[in-house]
Amino acid sequence: MNASDSDDDSYTERSALVPSENPVVPSYRPDPDLDAAGDTVRRAGPAAAAADGGGGGGGGSDPEVDADDEELTLKYGAKHVIMLFVPVTLCMVVVVATIKSVSFYTEKTDQQLIYTPFTENTASVGRRLLNSVLNTIIMISVIVVMTIFLVVLYKYRCYKFIHGWLILSSLMLLFWFSFMYLGQVFKTYNLAVDYPTVGVIIWNFGAVGMICIHWKGPLQLQQAYLILISALMALVFIKYLPEWSAWVILGAISVYDLVAVLSPKGPLRMLVETAQERNEPIFPALIYSSAMMWTVGMASPADYQLTESERFQVCSRCVPGVLQVCLSAGGVKLGLGDFIFYSVLVGKAAATGGDWNTTLACFVAILIGLCLTLLLLAIFKKALPALPISITFGLVFYFSTDFLVQPFMDNLAAHQFYI
């Protein structure tokens, strides 16, 4: 499979899938410069109701907001971390379980994505390294171009286009990739399955997925679907990215993430700023939301919108994996691109690493990175990239475990030497 179509959207899918509508409550920076009253007037309905319900929370005076923020950071920090751990872990578990059982995703294939045209089947190490670096450059440029394109579209308010793009991407992920996945699972377990049954299964899975993600559905189902599609996407990457290129790409994308979000001219930063100027939530990106609704200080039951009471919402946009603090109704949000790349790292460790030590080490590294990122987020309270720390730790742990710890432990075991 040339996978050109699928990967045409591969990057944008990351930025694409979920709720086509914006979060009810726009991201609100606890920034003394913003005029709270002005905000209330300008925001759309839900936020207005939210501001009412929030009262002292969101729209209060600035010193109050700051003090509240501090308290909230401490109070809800741990809960947020846990809320993010669970889905990230689940996604990784799905990916690792698939990698270990379904051999399809680890089989060597000569097919490569069109984004990584240079082959790694070369004679010399130097050539191979060069090829992987070139592949990375191409891949990153594609990502940069797509991000800029998306930012431009957003700037010129081509919402319909973005919306359509998202729907197309999610259609493909939900139907085509899951079809392939299902086929491989059946082959692995040597089951006979007929077309009508498969048709019904895929149709149900896909249609309900589209409904849950793009329209309305129960929260847990939506979360489950987002985890599953991230896992599917990660599996595709693991299968079709050549070995060394995958590692270099992981490294490069963390650097890109850092640059795109923090530098003044970064596309992501511009996106965030444009969204804030317009007082809109950032355009529909892949967002996982662990929701909810601690009904602390909620207004009357009739107030059905998310109230912007004093809760922290950690939003991470996937496109570059921006982590942003949104002062809005509860829950934690994480971009799916982050899920995908974390899972790619752990999946690759499971596929090519020595044994479970490596996999576990990478898993732990990513979670530690996530904790640290959230901590930094609570301290700085501005848009932060979510990928760099975790991926760096993950890479460091992978290579050190694979090349240092593993042989060390094997040797110890071989000599029956216990320390």
Added chain:
Amino acid sequence: MLQGKQEPRQITMNLERLPNEEKLSLCRKYYLGGFAFLPFLWLVNVVWFFREAFVKPAYTEQLQIKTYVKRSALGLLLWVAVLTTWITIFQHFRAEWGEVGDYLSFTIPLGIP
């Protein structure tokens, strides 16, 4: 402030926060959607609205929600019965059907049947 006409899309759905008419409308849409060969949608409908329909204290729309949930459950049971029957038949007779069996098969197991 803007309610009614402008229906804000929420990223996270919490049934608690919806007004009753919205709940009814959602339940009905899920019920109708299930007719497009989507028993899974009916399952989601039943699970999601079960508490609303049977556990919560009564309110005006609850009766209708109850009927939708019941009908969804019925449809779901029907589908499960049909699918189970078909799968059993297929698994049992696949080898004997020869060509037709292969034509219908998505994956064919290797080895001795």
